[in-house]
Amino acid sequence: MEEVRKDISSDHFLQGLTIGLLLGAGIFWLVSNSENKDKVLKKITGFFEGFPASSPDQSHQVSLSPKRRFIKQGKEL
Known part of the structure; x- marks a missing residue:
């Protein structure tokens, strides 16, 4: 039974x-x-920008611009 499980996982x-x-x-x-390598790369990287960070403490946060960060903390610029 162990060998079957190892085969499935591999x-x-x-x-x-x-x-x-x-x-x-x-x-x-x-x-x-x-021909438009820059446009293709921007589309590919833009797709992955919406995913959360990989570190567990920041996995629920989305990066914000500095202005939004201040507004979120209750301070205005």
Whole structure:
């Protein structure tokens, strides 16, 4: 039973690794063959900007501009 569980977990790892490599290769191909590389990179990075930070203490916060940070703390500029 232990060996079956190890096989399943390694299969999931390999599937995740394969999907990640394919996505990375696809994005690399898209950027390298695009005439407007800057626009493509901005769209890709813009997609990931909305995700929360990876650190656990800041995972619920979204980065704010300095002005919004002061307003959030109850201070006005």
